[in-house]
Amino acid sequence: MSSGPISLGSGATSHTIVHEGLVMLRALVIDDEAPARAEMKYLLSQVEQVQVCGEASNVHEAVTLIKATPSDVIFLDIHMPGFSGLQLAEGLKTHPNPPAIIFVTAHSKHALAAFDVNAVDYLMKPVDVGRLEIAINKVIEKGGEADAREAEKEMRITASKGNKKFLLAPDEIAYFMAKDDYCFIHTAHDHFLSTTSLTSFENRLSDHRFFRTHRRYLVNIDWISAVESDVGSSLILTMKDDEKSKIPVSRRRIVEFKQLVGY
Numbered sequence: 682m683s684s685g686p687i688s689l690g691s692g693a694t695s696h697t698i699v700h701e702g703l704v705m706l707r708a709l710v711i712d713d714e715a716p717a718r719a720e721m722k723y724l725l726s727q728v729e730q731v732q733v734c735g736e737a738s739n740v741h742e743a744v745t746l747i748k749a750t751p752s753d754v755i756f757l758d759i760h761m762p763g764f765s766g767l768q769l770a771e772g773l774k775t776h777p778n779p780p781a782i783i784f785v786t787a788h789s790k791h792a793l794a795a796f797d798v799n800a801v802d803y804l805m806k807p808v809d810v811g812r813l814e815i816a817i818n819k820v821i822e823k824g825g826e827a828d829a830r831e832a833e834k835e836m837r838i839t840a841s842k843g844n845k846k847f848l849l850a851p852d853e854i855a856y857f858m859a860k861d862d863y864c865f866i867h868t869a870h871d872h873f874l875s876t877t878s879l880t881s882f883e884n885r886l887s888d889h890r891f892f893r894t895h896r897r898y899l900v901n902i903d904w905i906s907a908v909e910s911d912v913g914s915s916l917i918l919t920m921k922d923d924e925k926s927k928i929p930v931s932r933r934r935i936v937e938f939k940q941l942v943g944y
Contacts, residue, residue, distance in 0.1 A: 706820060707751060710736040711743045711766070712758040712785070717806070721756055721785060724810050728817055740764035744772070747780070754781040754801075754820045759791050767791065770798035781820045792943030793905060803943035836889075838882075840866045840873035847873060851889040855904040855922045857882050859897045869922050892941060894918065894930040908944055 708731050712718045718736050725731045735750045737743040739761055747755070759766040766784060773779040782800045784791070785808060795803045801823055802816035837848040849866065858865045859879040866873040875882075883893050890902045900918060907919040916930040916938065930938050938944070 706731045706753040706817065707734045708732065709734060709743070709746060709750065709752045709755045709780070711738075711740075711746075711755055711761075711769070712736075713738050713761040714758075717758065717785075721808070724808055724813055725756075727810055728814060730821070731817060740766070740769045743769055747773075747776070752780045753824065754783060754817075756783050756785050756804075759784055759786045759788065759795075767794055767798060770795070770800065774798070781823060783816050783820070789943055793908070796902065796942065805943070836885075838866065838875070840875050842871070842873050849873070851886055851891070852901070852903070855901055855920050856926065856928060857891075857899040867920075867922055867924075867926065892934075892938060894928055894934055894938060896931070898928050900928055902942065905942075908942070 708725060710718050710721045710725075710733060712721065715738070718738070722733050722736070725733050731754075734752060735746045737746045740763055743755075743757075757766040757769065766786075770782050770784075773782065782795075782798070783802045783804060784795045784800050785804045785806060787806045789805060792803050801819050804812060804816060836851055838851065838854065840847050840849055849868065853868050855867045855869065857879055858867065862876065864875045864877060864879055864882065866875055879893075879897070879899055883891065883899050886899070891899050892902055893899050900920070904921045905918050906921045906925075909917050909919070911917045911929070915932055916935055918928040918930060920926040920928060
């Protein structure tokens with residue numbers, strides 16, 4: 682695997698096509714194996730809202746393709762010769778109007794890293810067309826709600842510390858912990874207090890990648906650094922805060938959690 686930055690600072694812009702009331706997504710398929718590319722193109726041909734506009738067999742070809750070809754979504758393998766799909770996704774952050782990323786891989790172990798680079802979804806090979814349609818719908822919803830997401834970025838959570846009030850952005854918050862009649866709000870370096878219920882925060886932050894792992898915990902998926910099995914088939918999450926907090930996933934939430942992060 683090669684190292685070093687991948688720059689996609691300029692290139693073709695994306696203007697999603699609408700045809701007869703349907704959003705039409707322009708897709709690129711990037712995989713080093715020709716049979717895998719052929720299979721993905723065949724599956725995408727079964728979805729009326731997707732048009733495949735190009736393909737590439739490695740990251741260098743993909744960079745040229747992405748710069749030259751307007752696209753709304755890329756279906757991206759992770760393990761490829763030279764640079765990896767994760768490195769390409771990281772490089773896409775410099776693109777002025779990056780396409781959505783859906784990883785398509787035979788390996789589940791990179792799921793958390795995939796969401797760290799803002800992937801919309803993570804599909805396991807062999808891909809089921811029904812699961813593919815779910816991923817495509819996520820891309821459509823993501824594009825259609827762009828204005829709403831911009832407004833959501835301005836959301837602030839009111840919290841207390843001592844006799845002071847603070848306004849916290851959702852992405853600053855690692856997790857919430859309920860205790861008695863309070864919620865403790867943990868950030869990277871500090872914690873705050875709120876009298877708002879955990880359920881209220883769960884509902885309010887439903888579009889901000891927060892997940893209720895347990896009756897007492899609501900976690901920011903982007904703040905998870907590790908997932909490990911615990912006694913009795915439960916899971917323990919290690920968070921990225923200074924304390925490397927350990928958060929349980931209750932047995933009844935495990936299946937939903939694993940589906941969410943591709944674990």
